[in-house]
Amino acid sequence: MAAEAEAAPQGTEAAEPNHGLRIFLIWLPIAVAADLLLWFVYGPHMPPGDMASAANGQQFDIKVMSVMAAPVMAFVLTYAAYALIVWRQRPGDDTDGPAIHGNTKIQATWITVTSVIVLALFGFGTYELANPHSAGAGSGEGPSPIWKPPVAASKILQIQVIAQQWKFTYRYPKQYDYFETNQLVLPADTWVQFNVTSLDVIHSFWAYQLGVKADANPGVNNIAYSEPTQLGTFVVRCAELCGLWHGAMFDYGHVVTQAQFRLWATRTETQLADVTALLPPYATTYDPTVIKQMSAAMVKGGLTGAPGLFYPPQDPVQP
Amino acid sequence: MSLPVRIGTLIVAFLLVAAGGAFLVVHYFLFKPPTEVFNAGPSGQVNITMQEDPQNTVSTHPDWVSYFIKNPTTGKWDHTTIFQVPANTRINMTILGYDGCTPLRNPFWGKVTGTIGGYELVNGKKVRVLNSYSGCNVGHTFSIPGIGLNVPMGSPSLSATLCGTSPCTSGPHAVMQFSFMTPKATGTYFWQCRIPCGGGFIDGFGGPMQTIGFMTGNMEVVS
Known part of the structure; x- marks a missing residue:
């Protein structure tokens, strides 16, 4: 050839x-x-x-x-x-192809x-x-978010997400007496601020259809925003390997109308009043070691050498 | 080193690694405590008795807290946390709380949920909410998240000397009784304690809290 x-x-x-x-x-x-x-x-x-x-x-x-x-x-x-x-090799063609040279035009x-x-x-x-x-694309922005929703702070529904092995619970804001529940119900067309924290190991709050994913770290308030715009059910999963039953740490949330939400919140507040009375004062993080009632109970039970810490002082604690 | 010796060394090393891997698989992944099989009695209900102890002197982890289940056939306490029950059946549960108190990290779990009537009996007294902070009177919880069941366990008085040999057959203890319905859907529903009772581990969340056979287990629902 x-x-x-x-x-x-x-x-x-x-x-x-x-x-x-x-x-x-x-x-x-x-x-x-x-x-x-x-x-x-x-x-x-x-x-x-x-x-x-x-x-x-x-x-x-x-x-x-x-x-x-x-x-x-x-x-x-x-x-x-x-x-x-x-440019395939034809039958009977045993020759090499042409030498390749640099092509400045193509490279540029x-x-x-x-x-x-x-x-x-x-x-x-x-x-x-x-x-x-x-507003931050639904990701956890830490305790001091840079990107915030375009509405007044008073219009944003504050919900604390408390992760614990192996369940999420949710604490609703002051107007509902800070009740805590294991149901996540949200009003449509309302900006929600998720204050995500953990009371044991590291978890991750992943409300898939809401586009929210924020790590849940002990002692940290990780804030994420989203505004539900459609009624329906969404999945909440833990997205951080958190122990034996991590795979079972999921539940379902619901977006309802604002009227339905108010009705549900008021009714739930009443139903949970007895256990709400036992909850520690609301704080941006849910740190049991600073709950005075708990420390007192620990001391009373002879369970701690240092107030607030679990078990004797020689036992390891969360760094 | 001659070729036969090198080959022999290689084979021995390979066998050692293979044996180690097999041990890990069998010991950690395939090991499963026995399953207690409960069938409905003449009333169509199932009665289960369990106990939670401050230690465990029948296993390789004697200092771990643990649940035990009373074998429905022999009447003996078995060291397991797996039980099998029929679907859509009323379960009458009795749990003997031999372990001392530890306050709940989250007092929310002091509320009884998922039981028939929404209450439990603690030493015969009807209780809907147990305040673990008021007097350090909660030892553990028995919770099956898949069916919304959560029952806090009472504990003996603070001054009591706790049972020291497991399974406990005597000594101060609280008695919890409650009933719940098993789901219609068959399958495996895990249960757990919600109090970090793994002493010696970070914040109490390791060891028995993470090991089936101690403070967590399975409820196997069959048709």
Whole structure:
């Protein structure tokens, strides 16, 4: 073949088709079709759904990233398929391919395009975190959140999430006398501030359809926001390996109308009044070691050498 | 070193590692305490008796607190926390609380939930909420989260000398009685104690709290 190539008359190389253009023309409809399918067909069903503002924001983010990634992937696959078909080794052709040389134009294009994509995603992601509609994108922001909902603080429903092996309980705000329950019921179209903490090991509060995921650390108030916008049921799971029954640490929450929520909260407050009276004063963290009544009981029971700590002083405690 | 010696060493090392792995699997993953099988009596109900002890002198962890279940056939106390019951059946539970008090970390679990009538009898007295802070009078809880059952266990008086040999057959103790319905759906429902009673572990949450056969176990519901 080499001999034939050497013997070929001048101008044979000009007959080589424009592979770049051909790849582009194959890739373009595939990329456009993939993007349209991703945005309009699969997009509305992408996780975690659009039951709440944070979830809606996450779904939008995933749609945007998918639409940006699909053309890149389509290009890689198109190029690979084109190369396999067009540049495959023909029967009887035992020669090497032409030597590959650097191509500054292609390298510059590749670096520029990928840099633009990555930087655009960086900017987009940062904007989405700060976007008031997302208010931190449903993630735990620590005790002093930077990104807050675009409403007055008095309009935000405060709910304390208390993780413990192996159950979440929820403490409702002052207007409901700080009752605690193992049911999570939320009013629709109301911003909720989840004050997530733990009273034993590290857990993670993951209200999937609300788009909320915040670590539950002992002695820490980890704040996350979301505004439920649709009525229905959502799943709450622990997303941090927390011991023997971690896999069973899940339950279901409900988004109801505001009138239904008030009715439920008032009724539950009454039903739980007897145990609410035993609860420690409300605090942003649920730290048993600072509960005076508990320390007194421990001392009374002869269980502690140091007030508030569990068991004798030589036993290990949470660092 | 000659080739046969090297090969022999390799084989011995491989066998040692394999034996260690097998021991770990059998000892930690396949080990399961016995299951107590309870069938409904003539009344269509099941009676179960358990006890919780301040120690456990019948296992390799003598200083761990533990539950025991009374074998329905032999009447003897078995060191296990797994029991099998029929579905959709009334369970009449009696638990003897031999262990001393430890306040609940979360007083919310002092409320009795999921029992028939929403109460338990503690030493014959009807109780809906036990205040573990008032007098340090709660030892453990018996909770089956899957069916919303939570029952705090009373404890002997603070001045009592607790039973020192398990299973306890004498000594000061509280008696808790309550009834609940098993679910219609068959399956395994885990139960646990909600008081961190794993002394010697970080904040009491290790050891017996994390080990089936001590302070947690399974209720196997069959048709």
